[in-house]
Amino acid sequence: MTTLTTPHRPSPDSSDRAGSTDRADSPAPRRRRSARVREAAQLSATIPALIWFLVFTVGPLVSLFSFSTVNWRGLIAPRTPAGLGNFERLFTDPVVGLAAWNTLLQLVVSLPIVVLGAFMLAYYLSLKPRGHRIMRALMFTPVLLSASALAMVFVGVFAPKGMINGFLDAVGLDELARPWLADGTSALWAIIIVTIWCSMSVSAIMLAARLNSVDESIFEAAEIDGAGHWRRMWQIAWPICREFIGVVTMLQFLWTLFASAAVVLLLTRGGPGNATVTLAFLVYDFAFNQSKVGYSQAVAVVLFVVGVAGILLIRRAFRQKY
Amino acid sequence: MTTTAAPEARPAERRTAPAAPPPVRRRRRRGDALGRTGPSKYLAHAGVWLYVLLLAAPLYYLVISAFKRNTDIFNQPFSPFTPLTFDNFGLAFSQASLGTAMLNSVYVTLGAELVTLLLAIPASYALARSKGAVGRMVERVFALGFLIPGFAALVPTVLLSISLGLFHTREFLILFLPASALPLTVILLTQAMRAVPAELEESAVLDGAGPLRVLWSVYVPLSVPTLTVVAILNFLSFWNEYFFSLVIIGPDAALRTAQVALPTLSIANAAQYGVLAAGIIITLVPAYLVYAVFADKMESAVLAGALKG
Numbered sequence: 001m002t003t004l005t006t007p008h009r010p011s012p013d014s015s016d017r018a019g020s021t022d023r024a025d026s027p028a029p030r031r032r033r034s035a036r037v038r039e040a041a042q043l044s045a046t047i048p049a050l051i052w053f054l055v056f057t058v059g060p061l062v063s064l065f066s067f068s069t070v071n072w073r074g075l076i077a078p079r080t081p082a083g084l085g086n087f088e089r090l091f092t093d094p095v096v097g098l099a100a101w102n103t104l105l106q107l108v109v110s111l112p113i114v115v116l117g118a119f120m121l122a123y124y125l126s127l128k129p130r131g132h133r134i135m136r137a138l139m140f141t142p143v144l145l146s147a148s149a150l151a152m153v154f155v156g157v158f159a160p161k162g163m164i165n166g167f168l169d170a171v172g173l174d175e176l177a178r179p180w181l182a183d184g185t186s187a188l189w190a191i192i193i194v195t196i197w198c199s200m201s202v203s204a205i206m207l208a209a210r211l212n213s214v215d216e217s218i219f220e221a222a223e224i225d226g227a228g229h230w231r232r233m234w235q236i237a238w239p240i241c242r243e244f245i246g247v248v249t250m251l252q253f254l255w256t257l258f259a260s261a262a263v264v265l266l267l268t269r270g271g272p273g274n275a276t277v278t279l280a281f282l283v284y285d286f287a288f289n290q291s292k293v294g295y296s297q298a299v300a301v302v303l304f305v306v307g308v309a310g311i312l313l314i315r316r317a318f319r320q321k322y
Numbered sequence: 323m324t325t326t327a328a329p330e331a332r333p334a335e336r337r338t339a340p341a342a343p344p345p346v347r348r349r350r351r352r353g354d355a356l357g358r359t360g361p362s363k364y365l366a367h368a369g370v371w372l373y374v375l376l377l378a379a380p381l382y383y384l385v386i387s388a389f390k391r392n393t394d395i396f397n398q399p400f401s402p403f404t405p406l407t408f409d410n411f412g413l414a415f416s417q418a419s420l421g422t423a424m425l426n427s428v429y430v431t432l433g434a435e436l437v438t439l440l441l442a443i444p445a446s447y448a449l450a451r452s453k454g455a456v457g458r459m460v461e462r463v464f465a466l467g468f469l470i471p472g473f474a475a476l477v478p479t480v481l482l483s484i485s486l487g488l489f490h491t492r493e494f495l496i497l498f499l500p501a502s503a504l505p506l507t508v509i510l511l512t513q514a515m516r517a518v519p520a521e522l523e524e525s526a527v528l529d530g531a532g533p534l535r536v537l538w539s540v541y542v543p544l545s546v547p548t549l550t551v552v553a554i555l556n557f558l559s560f561w562n563e564y565f566f567s568l569v570i571i572g573p574d575a576a577l578r579t580a581q582v583a584l585p586t587l588s589i590a591n592a593a594q595y596g597v598l599a600a601g602i603i604i605t606l607v608p609a610y611l612v613y614a615v616f617a618d619k620m621e622s623a624v625l626a627g628a629l630k631g
Contacts, residue, residue, distance in 0.1 A: 039456060042533075045448035046460050049441040049504055053463070056501030057470055060478035067478060075480065117373075124370050135374055140620065141381060144609040146562030148581045149602050153380050155588050156387060156595040163383045166399030201377055209621060230362075258473040262564050266585050280473060287477045288569060297477055304474040 061304075068301045072294035075287075079294065086298035096299065099277040102188060106278065107256055109192055114200045115249050119241075121200070122207030123233045136208075139201035147259060151266035154194050158267070184275040187268050191276055194263050195256055203248045210244045211237060246318025253310050257303065279303050388599035395595055410600035417590050417597065419575045420604055423583035426492060428608075430567070430579055431560040433496035434503075438556055439549075441500060442507040447537045449508070450515035461512065467505030476569065483570050490572045492579075498570075499563060503556045514548035515541050554616055561609055580605040 068086055070079040090096050121139075125132050145153065157163045158180040165177040180186045214237070222232050238245070261280035264270060270277040270285060277285070279299055286296030386402050387395050388411070394404035415421055449461050472479075479498065480489070488494035518541055526536050542549070564581045571577050573586075587601045613620055 036454070039452050039454045042448050042452050043456055043460065045444035049445035049508060050460065050463070052441055052501050053467060053504055056479070056482070056498050057467060057472070057475075060475035060482055061470060063478045063481070064475050067481075075477075075484065121370065121373065124366065129367070135370075138374060138378055138381075140613070142377075143620075144558070144562075144606060144613055146581045146605070146609075147564045148584050149562075149605060152584055152588055152598055152602050153384050156383060156599060157380050159595065161396050162595065163380065163399060166396075170400065197377065197380070200373075205621065229366075254471055258471050261473065266588075283474070283476060284565070284569075293477060300474045300477065304471065307471050307474065 064297055064300055064304070067294060068297040070294040073291045075293060077291075077293075082294060086295050087301075089295065090298055090302065095274050095277060096279075096282065098274055099279045099282050099299075102276065103257065103278045103280075105188070106192055106195065106260065107253065110195045110199075110256055111249065111252060113196055114203055114252050115245065117196075118200050118203035118248065119207055119238065119245060120233065121204035122211055123229075123237055125204065125208040126211040136205065139205055142198040142201050143205075145198065147262035148266060150194065150198050151263050154190070154197075154263075154267060158190050181268050182272055184272050187272060187276045191260065191264055191267060191278075194267070195260055199252055199255060203252060206248055207241065207245065210241050214240055242318055243320045246314055249318065250311055250314045253314060254307060257307055257310070279306075384599050384602060387595050388603050390596055392594050392596055410596040411604065413597045414587060414601035414604060418583045418587050418601060420580065420583055420601060422576060423578055423580040424605070424608075426571075426577060427561060427580040427605075430492050430495050430499070431557060433493075434499040434560045435553060435556055437496060438500035438503050438507055439553070442504060442511055442552075443542065444537070446508050446511035446515050447541055449512045450518070450541075461509070464505045464508045472502050473565065476565065479566065480569055489570065490574065490577065492571055492577055494570055495563070495567060498566065499560050503559065507552045507556065510548055510552055511545060514545040518544050550616070550619055551622055554612060554619060557612055558609060 067079075069082055069084065071082040071085075072079045125135065142150070155162075159165075160179040160182075164180065165174075168174055168177045178186065180190050218236060218240070219232055222236050227235070258280050260278060261284055264276055264278055264281040265284065268276045270281055280303060283296050283300045283303060286292040286299060290296075383399070386400075389406050389408070390404050391407050391409075394401075398404055449457055483489045483491075483494040483498070486494065488497075522540050522544075523536055526540050531539065562581060563579075567579045568582050571579060571582065573582065575583070584601050584605050587598045590597075
């Protein structure tokens with residue numbers, strides 16, 4: 001929130017003006033009460049939005065915690081209390097362990113590549129080199145792709161007779177060709193590559209917009225002092241955009257943690273075997289394909305806690321330092 | 323020298339216009355961006371263009387495959403000069419009933435847009451005008467909403483739709499999607515409406531306008547730029563929504579949205595990328611049209627979406 005600058009209306013000024021006209025005829029306490037009544041009447045316009053928010057966002061989230069403590073075999077089956085049994089099961093379940101490991105791997109590999117890569121790209125774009133406008137237009141396309149369109153694009157890329165194998169065939173490396181999504185080790189890397197492909201360009205565009213709002217004289221002063229682009233990028237641009245880079249990291253973190261469930265579902269369904277399961281995918285899979293609704297909600301609670309903890313951690317790590 | 327540089331400087335000025343007036347901005351010469359860096363500049367250029375190539379390759383493959391026959395996709399995967407065919411588009415429409423699915427998506431997207439604005443405009447108006455502690459608290463509630471990752475509540479949301487009797491309907495999504503869009507919409511609109519000069523409102527009130535009239539004739543027209551940004555942002559997220567549409571509306575061909583219908587093409591055409599590619603392009607058209615019309619607004623929309631942290 002701190003990155004948003006709030007243009008406040010000159011409020012003390014206008015309330016003074018209102019006060020000066022009232023002061024003659026009404027005593028102070030009543031005026032304060034009527035002001036409060038007026039505020040309440042005004043704010044009643046926010047009630048529908050608040051109700052919506054409560055019913056559709058807060059409600060489901062709160063019930064998530066209670067659902068995670070029941071035994072529940074299907075959406076219309078009866079529930080029986082299970083206490084913390086679901087959570088105890090989590091820690092011994094090898095599939096959940098594998099999913100946690102895959103999720104961690106996905107985050108540890110893709111976050112630094114996306115954030116550092118996007119920042120360098122953004123710095124390059126902010127210099128407005130030749131062709132930067134074509135580059136921007138191209139980099140914008142992944143924003144327009146839905147999760148399902150994204151996954152479908154890569155169905156064609158990774159298919160046994162798809163783009164990558166076609167390319168390997170064309171350059172004479174056909175012995176490297178393989179069914180990328182059906183192979184236990186390459187499938188997880190394929191998922192990670194999809195994550196990086198679609199989010200690096202978006203992050204770069206956002207960071208470039210941030211860099212363009214930096215006063216250019218700062219960079220010029222550094223240039224006169226003899227700092228090359230490499231130093232200007234890491235020692236000037238990075239600290240200035242630090243907080244915004246934190247925001248981009250946070251979005252990327254949440255996107256990887258949650259939204260990549262759709263990519264996994266559509267590209268591999270967690271397979272081959274359980275090679276590509278992630279925590280977010282298991283929330284869906286346990287509830288809708290394996291009739292373990294209560295158990296899936298325990299995974300969702302863990303995911304939610306990890307998400308909130310991650311946000312707080314990233315926010316702390318990227319706090320502005322000057 | 324300045325004449326060649328002028329067109330480059332303009333987009334930057336447009337983006338930063340609210341922050342800093344541009345007259346003192348010094349301009350760089352074209353192609354000279356990495357000028358003083360030594361040989362490492364070639365490394366930088368090469369790296370970036372390699373990235374662009376990797377970014378473009380799947381998109382290029384997608385577009386050319388959509389217009390190819392299946393045998394040509396296998397035999398000449400990268401050549402754009404194979405015989406042109408439009409059969410894939412017809413097949414995509416008929417195999418996945420994409421026409422119905424697109425209409426369903428339009429219905430859900432526009433319905434959700436309307437509900438979002440109906441809820442957010444009065445709320446933002448009230449928050450922008452209020453100066454008290456309660457108003458600030460309500461605003462903070464919406465700001466906290468950013469932190470809630472909706473996906474975690476997938477199953478409880480399905481249960482909510484069942485208990486409302488709206489499971490397997492498009493209407494539940496029309497009601498549900500605005501809730502996820504409200505926090506950002508309300509915050510951005512409130513900021514825009516705070517910037518409306520108090521004098522305008524006062525003179526409208528002196529002319530005898532009530533609060534509704536003030537909202538409609540003063541605040542709404544003056545916040546059109548932000549309304550556009552918010553509407554674009556919400557359009558993209560509603561049109562592209564996948565998981566909730568999948569589990570709540572379900573696979574019924576008469577009700578499902580375009581994003582849910584699209585993957586069925588990959589199952590039906592395991593070895594035929596052409597039909598799938600055509601399907602992807604069809605479902606991309608509305609989002610691309612919005613991009614083409616509002617290209618300059620898009621960037622600020624996405625940026626606004628990022629700032630929600």
